[in-house]
Amino acid sequence: DASVVWFRRDLRVRDQPTFLAAAPRALGLFVLDPALLAPSGAARRTFLFRALRSLDESLGGRLLVVEGDPAEVVPRIAEAVGAGGVHVAADYGPYGTRRDEAVEKALADAGRELVRTGSPYAVAPGRVRKGDGDPYRVFTPFRRAWAEHGWRAPADTDASTVEWLDPTDHGRVALPDDEPVDAELPAATEDAALARWHEFLDDSVGDYSDARDRPDRPGTSRMSVYLKYGLVHPRTLLADLARKRSDSAGTYRTEIAWREFYADVLHQRPDSARKNYDRSFDALPTASGAAARRAFEQWCEGRTGFPIVDAGMRQLRAEAWMHNRVRMIVASFLVKDLHLPWWWGARHFMRLLVDGDLASNQHGWQWTAGSGTDASPYFRVFNPITQGEKFDPDGAYVRRYVPELRDVAGKAAHQPWRLPGGVPDGYPEPMVDHKAERLEALARFDLVKAAR
């Protein structure tokens, strides 16, 4: 009557339907999978290891951590404990889907079952469909159908829902030490996730609609990393929001819906992780060669000479996180001012972001690049100066992350080249002429239109 609970992106004990399916006795398992760890970047690996340490504590030190290919490891452990079922929350990403199919097959060969209960989403990808059964390609109708579909109430679980088996004698490995990460990371515990959520719910959700676009203010929830690793489930957030009847709670719910929409889109089009969702964008000429690589380096280092772009790229290094408005601005700059392929920027983000999530990241990039689902129209090119002045009106965000501009008062920080003494020492001149590059971007877009 023993089973296995195989944790993946659900590193918590509350609101954990797999526990109800696996009770009463189970072995808690996490597999360190080199195929997933290698591309994760130091910030995400370190956050993950800390979250696992905390989960192990919640389970009374009974989390079995092993290393290897899950298709080999999981069936071996299921056999060792004589488990009939291995319980998971379903994964819908391109790699996770393939991995789970391989594990399922290997388990079935030995007469065991992979039991999927729930997913990292309120509504599992693939569930929300149009009347004719087709998936949605546009967000707003998806969001409506998603809300109508609805979701379960949070599951009432904690660590004691299951009697955890002793994990010794199964090849348990110690969790790797933290890697050196320059960025300051949020606390990686389930309690910290819930504390942050309640702080946001009590103090900030009411202002969210107004404050969420202001990178100079702490107006967003910072829940992305906790959702990424499942330290909290979106169901829990949605249930709490339903008790707040403000417009801002509705706005926040819409952001959760974006996360679910992009997971759905990636599930229906796994190729969109690497390729243009709208294939007519394959005709867009992008920069290449040594000059392109140098320009990319400048962007990565936050030395473009456009303060809001540079502040964002430096926030990414300092915190392994960047404000959503600034993610859009720096992404637009890479694609439309530097004419570089969006996937160069997406890869850099995935290396550094602690909340790096394939679905939200690749589709956030494709949205900005114009090649994604209901993407912003390509001809709407973000102006990095006016964006900066609008969303960081006093220049406080720029000054926080770009020390060279620390002494420039007010919104003048967005155009340091106009200061009487010129650009302050150590800060670069703008690397491109935005007006000229905007026209260049539009000319390149004509080739996409011609290819349609």
Ligand code: FAD
């Ligand atoms: P809040 O404003 O508090 O939003 C609440 C939650 O809603 C977020 O935690 C997130 O789960 C979800 N959400 C909000 N906006 C979006 C969105 N546009 N798309 C999908 N989900 C959203 N988000 C990631 O989680 N991982 C990524 O790798 C990622 N890469 C991005 C890349 C680009 C180019 C862009 C434009 C956006 C990206 N986003 C990504 C979406 C968004 O920027 C972050 O979710 C948000 O900044 C996280 O901060 P927060 O939790 O304080 O957000």
